[in-house]
Each structure stands twice: as structure tokens, then as C-alpha cells.
Amino acid sequence: MxxxxxxxxxxxxxxxxxxxxxxxxxxxxxxxxxxxxxxxxxxxxxxxxxxxxxxxxxxxxxxxxxxxxxxxxxxxxxxxxxxxxxxxxxxxxxxxxxxxxxxxxxxxxxxxxxxxxxxxxxxxxxxxxxxxxxxxxxxxxxxxxxxxxxxxxxxxxxxxxxxxxxxxxxxxxxxxxxxxxxxxxxxxxxxxxxxxxxxxxxLPRSCPLGEAEELFDATVRYWRRWLSKSRYRGRWREMVHRSALTLKLLTYAPTGAIVAAPTTSLPEQIGGERNWDYRYVWIRDAAFCIYALLRLGFTDEAKSFMQFLSQRIRVGENSSGPLQIMYGIDGRSELPEELLPELSGYLDSAPVRVGNAAVDQLQLDIYGALIDSLYLYDKWGEPISSEHWDTVCTLIEWVCDHWDQPDEGVWETRGGRQRFLYSQLMCWVAIERGMRMAAHRGLPADVMRWGRERDAIYRRIMRHGWSDERRAFVQHEGDTVLDASVLMMPLTKFISPTDPKWLSTLDALGEDLVSDSLVYRYDPQASPDGLRGEEGTFSICSFWYVEALARAGRGDDARLAFEKMLTYGNHLGLFAEEIGRTGEQQGNFPQAFTHLALISAAFNLDKTLG
Structure with missing residues (x-):
């Protein structure tokens, strides 16, 4: 041997x-x-x-x-x-x-x-x-x-x-x-x-040299034919297309589901316990993927994912809402989490987990991510069907009834529910995009009620999400902790990217959470999340930061931050979930969240730079 x-x-x-x-x-x-x-x-x-x-x-x-x-x-x-x-x-x-x-x-x-x-x-x-x-x-x-x-x-x-x-x-x-x-x-x-x-x-069959060569050629043709549909012609074509190819690789063709990553339990900190199974469909991640692919001109993936979702809506059957935050790639709703003591973990970073207990969490932001993607599909792809509009109305009505309750938030913290700003922001997005679709297409909707709830969310965020002490929008009500998820405020058009309150927030984030263009999600010491240990900078947040800088008119700063971020990709242009202190990739790999944010940042930075 x-x-x-x-x-x-x-x-x-x-x-x-x-x-x-x-x-x-x-x-x-x-x-x-x-x-x-x-x-x-x-x-x-x-x-x-x-x-x-x-x-x-x-x-x-x-x-x-x-x-x-x-x-x-x-x-x-x-x-x-x-x-x-x-x-x-x-x-x-x-x-x-x-x-x-x-x-x-x-x-x-x-x-x-x-x-x-x-x-x-x-x-x-x-x-x-x-x-x-x-x-x-x-x-x-x-x-x-x-x-x-x-x-x-x-x-x-x-x-x-x-x-x-x-x-x-x-x-x-x-x-x-x-x-x-x-x-x-x-x-x-x-x-x-x-x-x-x-x-x-x-049955078993051989693979002669000639057949292997034919399969090689056929596989090359498949990927090149798929990529040829891309409409991106900007400055970072190679990186954007590599990210698109990666997102396509994370698609489960039989159902149209898109996994968050193809791996489980790759650690966010060596020797730590932040090891999760990401081989499932997060509604948020998949919806953002659809947004990124639609930006590039790929509509088939959006259509397949909509069909996958339409079969998941269960009004009244789930205390956490008509949608779970995640599903199996076949649509199954139960993903029991278990530990695998047979495996020691990457560099002995135990435990190795299969399944994900976060499946039962309440995360209100998923409705905004999803409906925003449906809005863009209706705008850039093809008009949504009457059946899908009924689904949108069902989801928005539920959001109108439940937007003001505490939840676990976008980062799936295990430290208790809070009234997270990001969750309320994305509830606002869900209702606002629904109203846009109804107005654009003349679709039936209770726009009077939707408008009242949309405005109530706006006022709640502006009154209770702003900290006079920090001169910034903060993670959740009743605290002064900063959180990189608020970078989505101008990206979702909730606030002007040059609003004085937003510019003050952007400066505060830069001082507290940004390190050489890399952005931490939040400080777990200041905002306990129920887990031990530290984590690296979160790459999706780093790309959000690039977009926020670009929209704020700081194009040169945004371009430098983006180019720096690209140096943290591996030799193939692939990114994990996080970047460690010495520039190493941490967490499950490659990560859909990171690649979809790269596409969005590149697209919007191109527009800013002209």
C-alpha cells in the first residue's frame, strides 16, 4: 500500500x-x-x-x-x-x-x-x-x-x-x-x-479512456453554455462569474433548492463549538442567491426555487409562521441535530454536527428576503402567476400581524429572543415590495392595511432602533450594541445612503466592527449569543460594507475595500463564511452567502464608478 x-x-x-x-x-x-x-x-x-x-x-x-x-x-x-x-x-x-x-x-x-x-x-x-x-x-x-x-x-x-x-x-x-x-x-x-x-x-460499468474524454467535453460544454447566459460585463467579470458558477454548484436540480454550503461542521473558530451543518436550504440565503443570479440574467433558477417554496407554505400549522427558516433539499421540514463522536472534527474542532436545531427558530427577516426576490423576479424575470401572488399576500398578511414580536434574528443566536432591528427592517421590506408589485401590476391587495403596518415599522425603527448615545442604529431595542446587519438599511432603500443618521452609523460601524475592510457581525462579548468562543470577520458583511460605502458616495473607499476583500479569496476565488485573524478561511466552504454578496457588491460598485 x-x-x-x-x-x-x-x-x-x-x-x-x-x-x-x-x-x-x-x-x-x-x-x-x-x-x-x-x-x-x-x-x-x-x-x-x-x-x-x-x-x-x-x-x-x-x-x-x-x-x-x-x-x-x-x-x-x-x-x-x-x-x-x-x-x-x-x-x-x-x-x-x-x-x-x-x-x-x-x-x-x-x-x-x-x-x-x-x-x-x-x-x-x-x-x-x-x-x-x-x-x-x-x-x-x-x-x-x-x-x-x-x-x-x-x-x-x-x-x-x-x-x-x-x-x-x-x-x-x-x-x-x-x-x-x-x-x-x-x-x-x-x-x-x-x-x-x-x-x-x-449496474457497475467501466469508464474507458475515450468515454472519460467524451464526458469531460460534455461537462465543459454544459457549464459554458450555462454561463453564457450571464449579462455581467463589469470590471470584475472573472470573480463574478466564478461566484455565479459556485452558486449554481450549490443548487439541487431535482427540486430547485439551493444549499447554504456543501459542508458541515467546518469551524468558525479552531477548537471552538461554532460548528454547524449548512447542507440545507435557508430561505434567506436561497432568496438572496436568487437576487444575485437574477442580477446576472439567470431566471430559470428563480423559477425553480419559487416552485420549491410554493409547496412549503403552511398557514396556521407552524407557530413560527407560514415558513420555516430552513428545509431539507427535498423539502422536508424536520432536520434533527445530532453529534457524531465518531469524527474528531477539523483540527480536533469538535463537535461534528449533522442536522440543525435552528430549524425551529423564529427569524422574521426571511419574509423580506423572500418577497424582495419575488419582486425582482416579477420585475426582471417574468410576471408572477396569480397563484404566486396569493402566496405573497398570505405571507404579507402574516407579517402585518407578527412583525413586532421578538425573534432569534438573522445570526440565529442561541441567547434568547430580542426585537432585532434587522428583523423589523426586513418585515418593512416584505410589505413595501408587496405594495410595489400590487401597484405595478394592478394586483388585488389590502394596500391600506399594508401601508399602515409599513409606516408603523418605519417609525418603530427610527424611534427605538436609533441610539443617541452611539449616534448610530443598533442591533436591537433596549441596547447600544452595534451590528453589521444594519448595513442593509440603505441597500434595501429603507433610508437614504446619504442620510446624516446613516452616515453617522456608517462611521460608527467603521470604528467598532471594521478591520482592514473586514467586518465583524457584532461583538459577542457585548451581545452574548449563547455560545462560547470568538469568531472571525463575516464575509457577507464585508461585501455589504462595500455596497454601503459606494451608495454613500465614497466610491474610492468602496473600491479599495472590495479589492482588499478579493485578496482573501482562495486561489480559485472561493470564499468560506468567515476570515480569521491571519487571513485564513473559517467556517463551511464555499459559502453561498459570501458569493452572492460579492456579486451584488461588484454589480453596484460598477454602477457607482461608471
Whole structure:
């Protein structure tokens, strides 16, 4: 057996790549993280929220991985095949140069859609190179044992819940649990590894070199055809398009759901407990994603997500409102949170969580995010149907009845409910956008009542959300804590971006929460959130800050802050949820929230700069 990554045994830091040292591939159903050393550290087969097959990013010893690399000392570089989500990892050695082309073919809705194929194509482009491979699945978060059988160049990994077939064009061996291979390629030669989910009508099948090349070409065509619909022609085309491609990768095609991130439990603080499962559909995150994609001209995703949502509305059945804050990618409403003691966590940052207990929280802001996106879809996409208008009216009526109650807020704090300014702001957005749609289309609505409630929210925020002591709008009523979520006030057109009260708030945020363009959500010491430890700066807030500066007429400051933020992206232009003290990516990766905010900031900064 070839030596395992970082040496056999031990779980020191050298066995964990930094979170940012990964690229993402996927097939609009599931996704995998590929390290810059060629190792697949995270893969859930078939669905984003399926139990993991490879999870060495959460436990270097027990999580399982798919190693593939040059078997000699080498330097590596990683990039995406232009305008696609096909990932290339290159190895530069003394005697040659080789590369791994990683991708997951996009298939239609035929029975082959259940195959869920992951292809790793190895090519020697110069000289000659030896390679090593080790396939070590640890199925169901390493909770299920499996058997291995090898016949005619194909390995079958069989566990109670899952069967995987590995086909390859090079000889393989097994020790009864893992499969490995040592092989050498000369210039122009290639090898293929294909990992398929099999069972039922999906039978094991080989993946010849020619077929792998055809699938590579077809996958490239798919991504380029999709991206060609983009209308963005601004200054930051490469970064904006990479963010769009990433958001598309986080879409679950069978239902139109969009996950917040493809990973679970990547820590917001090394050694801390702020480790969450983000492989679900947050109404807020997904609605903001739709806004970002609509800005670029992608309307199909918005239509699919609206259909997903229309089936979730349940008036009177949920004490937290007609919508939950999140759902499973298949629309399920129950997401019980459990701990996985089998996995030690990234750099021993336990616990590893599956599911999310925040599902039962009340977060009033989701209605504003959603209805704002529906308003934009009606404006930039196609007129919403009468059925969808009925849904909008139902949601707005509920908001009119409940906007003034305390909730857990946008940051899902576990420290008790408050009357958060951001929650009230987004309730105002929900009603105001509904009134705009009704007026523009002549749609039936109780605009007299809606107007009264909209105005009541405005006056409540201006009277109780403003602190004379801080000369700023604050996190929640009855306190003087600052919160970066108020950056959305001018972005939602609640307040003029040059209003003296807003400019004073912007200066206060800059003094208290901004560090070299990076923005903290809030100070957890000043505003306890029910959790121990610290966190990094929140990247969506940093991009909100860019927009707020631009709208306030500070275009040069905004551009510098934006360019600085781009330097914190990884080598592929991907961002996690947070940035640590030394510039490292923290939290689940890549994060939809961050990429959608990047798109919005770039779009609006382009407009400001002319």
C-alpha cells in the first residue's frame, strides 16, 4: 500500500490542509472538495445532505479519502478549466508535469441520473511521472463497515446503505478495506478513475479512456453554455462569474433548492463549538442567491426555487409562521441535530454536527428576503402567476400581524429572543415590495392595511432602533450594541445612503466592527449569543460594507475595500463564511452567502464608478 497522506498514523496539523486549499466540484445533486494535493477530503454521494463517503477534512484518521497524486516530490497548482466547474490540479516534478482533471458529469433525469459518477482523469503532459492512488471510503460518517471485492480492474465497496463501484484503467490492489494503485504515465498518456453509486437498475460499468474524454467535453460544454447566459460585463467579470458558477454548484436540480454550503461542521473558530451543518436550504440565503443570479440574467433558477417554496407554505400549522427558516433539499421540514463522536472534527474542532436545531427558530427577516426576490423576479424575470401572488399576500398578511414580536434574528443566536432591528427592517421590506408589485401590476391587495403596518415599522425603527448615545442604529431595542446587519438599511432603500443618521452609523460601524475592510457581525462579548468562543470577520458583511460605502458616495473607499476583500479569496476565488485573524478561511466552504454578496457588491460598485 502506498504511504498515506502525511504519513501513516498521527493526526497532527500537517494532515489537515487549510480549508482554503480546496476546490469544489459537483453535479447539481452533490459535491466534493478536492485538496491542492489531489486528495478528495469531502464527498457525500447522491445528495448534498447524504452521509459522507469521504470526510478526512473532519477526521484525518477515520474520515476516509480518495488520494491521487504524483508519487515523487512535486509542486502543485490548481485552477478551474476556464468558465467551468471542472477542476484541474497540476503536479510539477523534476522529470515531468502531470494533472488531474476532476469533475462530476451532469446528466439528465433518466435512470442514469442515479449513478452519481465522480471522474478523476490523470494526464501526463510533459516527461514521465509515477502516480499513486488510494481509495479509502468510510461510509455513513465512518459509522458503517464495508467489504471490498476486486474483479477485472473494478472494485466494489459494499456497505448496508451504499454500494460504490470503482473502475479504473490501471491495475489496482486491495487489503480488504481500501484500494490502491501505483502506476506511471509518459507524456501524452492518461489514466481514469471513476467512482459510481450502483444498485437497483444502476449496474457497475467501466469508464474507458475515450468515454472519460467524451464526458469531460460534455461537462465543459454544459457549464459554458450555462454561463453564457450571464449579462455581467463589469470590471470584475472573472470573480463574478466564478461566484455565479459556485452558486449554481450549490443548487439541487431535482427540486430547485439551493444549499447554504456543501459542508458541515467546518469551524468558525479552531477548537471552538461554532460548528454547524449548512447542507440545507435557508430561505434567506436561497432568496438572496436568487437576487444575485437574477442580477446576472439567470431566471430559470428563480423559477425553480419559487416552485420549491410554493409547496412549503403552511398557514396556521407552524407557530413560527407560514415558513420555516430552513428545509431539507427535498423539502422536508424536520432536520434533527445530532453529534457524531465518531469524527474528531477539523483540527480536533469538535463537535461534528449533522442536522440543525435552528430549524425551529423564529427569524422574521426571511419574509423580506423572500418577497424582495419575488419582486425582482416579477420585475426582471417574468410576471408572477396569480397563484404566486396569493402566496405573497398570505405571507404579507402574516407579517402585518407578527412583525413586532421578538425573534432569534438573522445570526440565529442561541441567547434568547430580542426585537432585532434587522428583523423589523426586513418585515418593512416584505410589505413595501408587496405594495410595489400590487401597484405595478394592478394586483388585488389590502394596500391600506399594508401601508399602515409599513409606516408603523418605519417609525418603530427610527424611534427605538436609533441610539443617541452611539449616534448610530443598533442591533436591537433596549441596547447600544452595534451590528453589521444594519448595513442593509440603505441597500434595501429603507433610508437614504446619504442620510446624516446613516452616515453617522456608517462611521460608527467603521470604528467598532471594521478591520482592514473586514467586518465583524457584532461583538459577542457585548451581545452574548449563547455560545462560547470568538469568531472571525463575516464575509457577507464585508461585501455589504462595500455596497454601503459606494451608495454613500465614497466610491474610492468602496473600491479599495472590495479589492482588499478579493485578496482573501482562495486561489480559485472561493470564499468560506468567515476570515480569521491571519487571513485564513473559517467556517463551511464555499459559502453561498459570501458569493452572492460579492456579486451584488461588484454589480453596484460598477454602477457607482461608471
Amino acid at each position: 502506498p504511504e498515506a497522506r502525511g504519513g501513516l498514523g498521527g493526526a497532527g496539523p500537517s494532515r489537515y490542509l487549510p480549508i482554503a486549499e480546496h476546490g469544489l466540484i459537483g453535479d447539481l445533486r452533490s459535491a466534493a472538495l478536492v485538496g491542492t494535493d489531489g486528495t478528495i477530503d469531502w464527498y457525500c454521494c447522491g445528495r448534498f445532505d447524504a452521509p459522507s463517503v469521504f470526510a478526512s477534512i473532519l477526521d484525518a484518521d477515520r474520515g476516509g479519502c480518495f488520494e491521487l497524486a504524483a508519487d515523487v516530490p512535486s509542486r502543485t497548482k490548481q485552477f478551474y478549466f476556464p468558465d467551468t466547474n471542472v477542476l484541474i490540479t497540476r503536479f510539477f516534478a523534476e522529470d515531468g508535469v502531470g494533472e488531474i482533471q476532476d469533475f462530476m458529469p451532469i446528466v439528465d433525469d433518466s435512470r442514469e441520473a442515479d449513478r452519481h459518477r465522480l471522474i478523476r482523469r490523470v494526464v501526463c503532459v510533459r516527461g514521465a511521472l509515477p502516480f499513486r492512488a488510494r481509495v479509502a471510503p468510510r461510509i455513513d460518517y465512518a459509522r458503517q463497515e464495508h467489504t471490498v471485492s476486486v474483479e477485472q480492474g473494478q472494485a466494489l465497496f459494499s456497505a448496508p446503505s451504499l454500494t460504490l463501484a470503482l473502475t479504473t484503467s490501471v491495475p489496482i490492489e486491495t487489503d480488504g478495506r481500501d484500494v490502491w494503485s501505483l502506476f506511471k504515465l509518459r507524456e501524452g498518456e492518461s489514466a481514469v478513475f471513476a467512482l459510481d453509486r450502483v444498485g437497483g437498475e444502476v
